[in-house]
Amino acid sequence: MQSTVAMPEALPYYLNFLHPLMMWGLLALSGYGLWLGIKAKKIRTGTPEERKKLISGQFGKRHYQIGSLLLAFMVLGTFGGMAVTYLNNGKLFVGPHLLVGIGMASLVAVAAALTPLMQQGHVIARKVHVGLNMTLMSLFLWQAVSGMQIVAKIWENRPA
Ligand code: HEM
Numbered sequence: 001m002q003s004t005v006a007m008p009e010a011l012p013y014y015l016n017f018l019h020p021l022m023m024w025g026l027l028a029l030s031g032y033g034l035w036l037g038i039k040a041k042k043i044r045t046g047t048p049e050e051r052k053k054l055i056s057g058q059f060g061k062r063h064y065q066i067g068s069l070l071l072a073f074m075v076l077g078t079f080g081g082m083a084v085t086y087l088n089n090g091k092l093f094v095g096p097h098l099l100v101g102i103g104m105a106s107l108v109a110v111a112a113a114l115t116p117l118m119q120q121g122h123v124i125a126r127k128v129h130v131g132l133n134m135t136l137m138s139l140f141l142w143q144a145v146s147g148m149q150i151v152a153k154i155w156e157n158r159p160a
Pocket residue numbers: 030031033034037038040041042044059060061063064066067068070071108111112113115118126129130133134136137
């Protein structure tokens with residue numbers, strides 16, 4: 001059936017690079033978030049001397065703040081990538097980059113939703129949080145590779 005939605009004029013070319021740039025920034029931020037999370041764990045499980053040294057760093061609190069930023073920007077980045085792709089092509093490409101991206105946004109939402117339980121000292125919630133987010137980090141690396149393949153294609157098809 002013919003779509004009744006009028007297609008907009010092609011978007012400015014540079015908009016294609018917004019999502020990739022944002023996602024590289026987000027990858028760096030999630031590396032930092034991981035580091036903070038590991039420090040937070042050390043505060044919980046380290047020797048008394050280690051804990052004393054680390055406690056003033058407020059790693060748990062900083063991890064929570066960076067985690068909240070990650071949640072917000074991953075959701076925005078995912079829908080942003082889909083929006084730009086749709087506006088440029090009049091459709092989405094249901095391929096690995098799209099499906100893994102949707103999966104990642106879901107993982108980070110569930111991981112963040114476990115926060116209240118973790119704060120009550122729920123061990124299983126904490127283990128699940130770490131498991132989900134380690135999966136998230138692995139998928140992120142893969143997403144960077146498949147994302148750069150899309151960037152290469154967009155570059156090859158750049159307007160003259
Ligand atoms: C890159 C993604 C993330 C990674 C790799 C990660 C990893 C971790 C790790 C390793 C811990 C320590 C667990 C332990 O003590 O055994 C932790 C704790 C925690 N995470 Fe995350 N996390 C991520 C994202 C998030 C997000 C999105 C939120 C919420 C918005 C969040 C909130 C928390 C909280 C509240 C704690 C408890 C901190 C404390 O000990 O005070 N994390 N996380």
